[in-house]
Amino acid sequence: MTIGMTPKLLRKQKMKQLPKSILLTGTAVGVVTAVWQWRKQAQQKQPAAKPFNVQYGPWAIVTGAARAEGLGYGFARRLAGQRINLILVDILAEELHARAAELEQKFLVKVKPVVLDLGRPDFLPELLAHTAGLEIGLLVCNHMVTPKETPTILDMELATHHAMLDVNARAYTTLIHAYGRQMVAQRHGGIIIVSSQAGLHGTPYTGAYAANKAFQLILGESLWYELLGTNVDVLVLTPGLTRTQGNAMDKYPKIMLMEVEPVVDETLRNLGRKHLVIPGLVNKLFQFAATHLMTREQAIRTTGDLMAKGLGKTG
Numbered sequence: 001m002t003i004g005m006t007p008k009l010l011r012k013q014k015m016k017q018l019p020k021s022i023l024l025t026g027t028a029v030g031v032v033t034a035v036w037q038w039r040k041q042a043q044q045k046q047p048a049a050k051p052f053n054v055q056y057g058p059w060a061i062v063t064g065a066a067r068a069e070g071l072g073y074g075f076a077r078r079l080a081g082q083r084i085n086l087i088l089v090d091i092l093a094e095e096l097h098a099r100a101a102e103l104e105q106k107f108l109v110k111v112k113p114v115v116l117d118l119g120r121p122d123f124l125p126e127l128l129a130h131t132a133g134l135e136i137g138l139l140v141c142n143h144m145v146t147p148k149e150t151p152t153i154l155d156m157e158l159a160t161h162h163a164m165l166d167v168n169a170r171a172y173t174t175l176i177h178a179y180g181r182q183m184v185a186q187r188h189g190g191i192i193i194v195s196s197q198a199g200l201h202g203t204p205y206t207g208a209y210a211a212n213k214a215f216q217l218i219l220g221e222s223l224w225y226e227l228l229g230t231n232v233d234v235l236v237l238t239p240g241l242t243r244t245q246g247n248a249m250d251k252y253p254k255i256m257l258m259e260v261e262p263v264v265d266e267t268l269r270n271l272g273r274k275h276l277v278i279p280g281l282v283n284k285l286f287q288f289a290a291t292h293l294m295t296r297e298q299a300i301r302t303t304g305d306l307m308a309k310g311l312g313k314t315g
């Protein structure tokens, strides 16, 4: 022992002599362990998850659910399978009534078809009248409109831009505001916002649609945070190419195309667990490349080239 030094002083002296890197590593390991233990304790304290139809039932609204091959009907089928009653909303009357009848017959749940133009600024009172007295546990905002000819931003008529904003942005806000408030008041529920990978960065040849989808994405992600602790779960889904439009997507690489069911299942599995679902491995890899291996400019250029090919804009 150095003369005149207590064991405590000696330990302090030795600590000072340790290389900084060892001290930093030790501190980091300590912090990570403490955070891990804190998270584990927090998870153990959480009450057991309620059955799906208790947390998100007894009624769900699904918009844009009329087409047999569409994502909306895919959600409706799975929810009916979970014994949740449905309010299906769409502008296509005949198809909507057919879907409602199919679901009622197959799953023995109640299904209300509501034929409504969600682009009308005054649609809400009509929908509220249909849902009066019903406990809405889940809202799936899925409807959308975009011109099939996919004009560029400046080639598209201004009236079309405005109509798209009404359907894809204004109606989403209206629905989420009305039913989100109801869910917070009743202390349970879920909101699924069907955005798109197109909303994650600039997407040429479908630029107006991509901008609408970015609106939905940011609204949903912000709402997810704001509703933490309310027992109302918010989830944004950003599908990539999904087989909902017959052979309209045949020019894209086949590997990028997903079927409806895996998209719906991955979404419902993660409701209450995540705030964002990028479905499927290929979409996840594409987004990883777009955000980690490319600059944002390169991601937009790559997407533009892919869209040009897929939509037959070249040659």
Ligand SMILES: NC(=O)c1ccc[n+]([C@@H]2O[C@H](COP(=O)([O-])OP(=O)(O)OC[C@H]3O[C@@H](n4cnc5c(N)ncnc54)[C@H](OP(=O)(O)O)[C@@H]3O)[C@@H](O)[C@H]2O)c1
Pocket: 063, 064, 065, 066, 067, 069, 070, 071, 072, 089, 090, 091, 092, 116, 117, 118, 119, 120, 141, 142, 143, 144, 145, 167, 194, 195, 196, 197, 238, 239, 240, 241, 242, 243, 244, 245
């Ligand atoms: N399929 C994909 O590759 C893909 C990729 C990424 C994201 N998404 C998103 O997934 C969702 C579902 O798309 P989908 O491919 O399954 O399309 P979809 O079957 O065409 O679903 C959209 C439905 O919304 C209806 N709709 C349009 N305007 C409306 C209005 N004003 N009021 C009420 N309903 C209206 C459509 O009717 P009309 O047919 O008469 O317009 C259609 O039935 C959309 O939000 C879409 O952006 C799809």
